[in-house]
Amino acid sequence: MSHSTYGRMWTEAQGALQDMLEEELPAVPPRPQKDRLLVFQTLATFYVKYLQILRSLEAVYDQMVHPQKRRVVRHVLDGVTGRLLELKNEMVELEFSEFHYYDDILQDLKLTPGDLEVPIPRYFVSEKLRVLREREKLLAQILARGEHLDPAPEVRARALPIDEAVRLVQVSERARQGRLRASFMKEIRREEERYRQGRNCNGDTLDPNAAATLIQKVWLGYSTRKRMKKERLEEMVFLGMEPPPQQGRQSAAQVRMQQVECTRRLLQEKHEADFLQAKDKIKDSVREVEGPDMQQTLQEQIRQWFIECRDATGKFPDFPSIDEGGSAAIFAQKTPEQVAAELAAKEEEKEKRKKSKGKKGKSSGKEKKKDRKGKGKGKKGDADSEEETGWKMPPSSFLPAVVEGANTYKEVWQHRDESQNFTQTFDAQLVREEKRVEVEEEVRVQVDELMRQELKNLKIIVDRVKDKKKKKGKKKSKKKKKKGKTSKKKKRREKDQTADRTIESLYEELVLEGVLIKPLNVKLSEYIGEYSYLGTTLRQADIEPMPSLSDVRQLVALYGILPLGSQAVHERAPLVKTLLLAGPAGVGKRMLVHALCTETGANLFNLSPANLAGKYPGRSGLQYLLHVVFKVARLLQPSVIWIGDAEKTFYKKIPKPDKEMEPKRLKKDLPKLLKLIKPEDRVLIVGTTQRPFDADLKPLCKVYRKIILIPRPDYATRLALWSRSLEERGGQLSPELDLSSLAKVTDGYTQGRILRAVQAVLTQRRLDLQTQRPLRALEFIPPLARQDPVYKDEEETFKAWYSRTPLGKKRARAARASEEGEMGNGPEKGGKGKKKMMEGKAKGKKKKK
DSSP states (O other), X not given: OOHHHHHHHHXXXXXXXXXXXXXXXXXXXXXXXXXXXXXXXXXXXXXXXXXXXXXXXXXXXXXXXOHHHHHHHHHHHXXXXXXXXXXXXXXXXXXXXXXXXXXXXXXXHTOOGGGGSOOOOTHHHHTTHHXXXXXXXXXXXXXXXXXXXXXXXXXXXXXXXXXXXXXHHHHHHHHHXXXXXXXXXXXXXXXXXXXXXXXXHTTOOOOHHHHHHHHHHHHHHHHHHHHHHHHHHHHXXXXXXXXXXXXXXXXXXXXXXXXXXXXXXXXXXXXXXXXXXXXXXXXXXXXXXXXXXXXXXXXXXXHHHHHHHHHHHSSOOOOOOTTTTGGGGTTSSOOHHHHHXXXXXXXXXXXXXXXXXXXXXXXXXXXXXXXXXXXXXXXXXXXXXXXXXXXXXXXXXXXXXXXXXXXXXXXXXXXXXXXXXXXXXXXXXXXXXXXXXXXXXXXXXXXXXXXXXXXXXXXXXXXXXXXXXXXXXXXXXXXXXXXXHHHHHHHHHSOOTTTTSOHHHHHHHHHHTTSEEOOOOOOGGGSOOOOOTXXXXXXXXXXXXXXXXXXXXXXXXXXXXXXXXXXXXXHHSOOOOEEEEEOOTTSSHHHHHHHHHHHHTXXXXXXXXXXXXXXXXXXXXXXXXXXXXXXXXXXXXXXXXXXXXXXXXXXXXXXXXXXXXXXXXXXXXXXXXXXXXXXXXXXXXXXXXXXXXXXXXXXXXXXXXXXXXXXXXXXXXXXXXXXXXXXXXXXOOOTTSXXXXXXXXXXTOOHHHHHHHXXXXXXXXXXXXXXXXXXXXXXXXXXXXXXXXXXXXXXXXXXXXXXXXXXXXXXXXXXXXXXXXXOSSOHXXXXXXXXXXXXXXXXXXXXXX
16 A cells, blocks of 8 residues: 555544544543443443554554654554553453453444454564564574474384294285286276277267267256356355355465565665664754854843843842753743742742741641541541442543644644655654754753853852852761662662673573473464354343453453553553463463464563473572573563463362472462562563362462453354364365364364364375365264363353352352342442441431430
């Protein structure tokens, strides 16, 4: 697409964003809402709309080549991403569920379920592609040098006795001779058949007209059948009942589009480099040409201010300090009279403070009693106000950034004429205006120093004011020194165990020990899962549906990929330190962990109990390992710390086979390490478990605050999985292969089981025979029969376990409260609060009687 196309996309996205800001920040503050369903509808509508804006802005930022425009788009993009996460967090707290359904909103906005997919910004990886490639090279070199790769298993040949070896050779040779003799006999039989048919046909000769009619009849039948088969296939493809032929191949238009996108990214890098060089040059030229004039103008303005203040107050004013802004505070659109009034007000405040210090001790007793009475009254008033207020939209950390970006677009880019900027290079005029402000600030600092000295001289000469030295300076300096000593002591306590080692050596040690591993190149879009079309219907019938794999994919993007990919989003968004992926074996938990690292370019640390067995023994060894892991993870962020079989860390009772690996080594240290993770640290701890019910629930939920339950795939997901996996491995989807029956038969089988069955059937020999013998559904039944599905009992066990988690309990209480008709800000608060209030009223009536 062209530059103008992306410009139009940006304009449309900014228009939609402006509409959203008018809804979120109305001129008149909205009244608090008490209807929980209406609140959720509002939040869900905002969420879906912001999602569409995010998709447009991400495409614009990825392909726009103008460096200054890209900075504005990036600022707004981060703000919209953070706002999306805030809205999701609000919906979770309101509904007490990680999974939400937006069927009615999609219908109102005329969107499809595909529009709910969370777009992953491509700049997460593209902007640090060189760093990632260098890291991959370093990782490969360390693995090759340390020979850490798993060696190929040695195949030991069994020595055969001579008699057995001779017998084996004889059997093979006889089989070869038999096959050869059979092929010869087959060829001889064919020759005899041809000879016999030719001899019989020589006697009977057809009339040429009859022969021509017969040939025409056969040919017309063949051509008609072929045409009808083609038309039928086209109709089935149009109706979506058959996959289009050659679906795996890319069209010429798609290949061309990819080439254009790569070319635009190269152009982005070139324009960015030119822009950075020009900024320094333009700043130097502004400093040389306009700097002296700026300095002279500022000095004249400050001197004029000196004179005006002396005329108004009778003495020279005090020059503002650096903390107050220096001379910038002088010209904040204030007259000398206003400045004099401010000075007088400051002096009055100082006098009041001196007087109030002496009266503090007398009035302390009375004030305490008043405060107690006020507090008691305040509690009742607060309870009444809570009932009256209802739900309000909490303040956002990202809306100011979005508003700032929208204003920049309005003021600078909306009506800017760029008809002459065909190549979309940087705008030199805007750079000059920006650098002029920077140069002015630098010149102002220099002028302030000069004018402070000049003002001091004027006071000495004109007002005859002596320069008094404060005696309290020494005492303050002593106090500062004491504070410095305490900070040193604190630093000594928090000792860095690896202060004498470089980050490269620590990285190499973790790689050689197998703690830092290379993630697989897997994208989140490869995790196949269809939208749950029955979710809303089931919830309306008071049945809690199992989440779909599409919902799981969206949650991994929201809680893991978006915060890890952007530093600005991670620092201000609701902080997610840990994530637990729970589900039966084969549902793709490990794949999601690798996709997290691939989409964000994160390092992957494996702290699974099985991987740590025998490494860094003892308490000191474990503390050293965790120190090194978290140090490297922070310095080389983003980082993902993966703990496989997370339930083993919180075993109620360790089974005998697992006692040797000491699975509970991390139990005490994990909660402590979570406290050290700050918003600026892009580090995420991800646990995976297929038997979470074996763990002690309380400590598990204390560590893993966000829990995602991954179910077995439903019918739609299985159908998509069969077709995609067969196509990727070279299978031809013919009408003889009934995919619908396969998807129905494999109810309960996870993605891993289905992929194993596909790999077992689609050998190279079977792929070569597809033209003669098309694939059939019956071929996949034997390999599936050798594997165990996920039975209904196991799925119910996972459901029961999830209902005992903190969020599951809140959801159950909310369902009970809605059944009883209790409404309020939150079902949990409303239920208990109303009971207490009713009990209090009843007690009050009894006392009066």
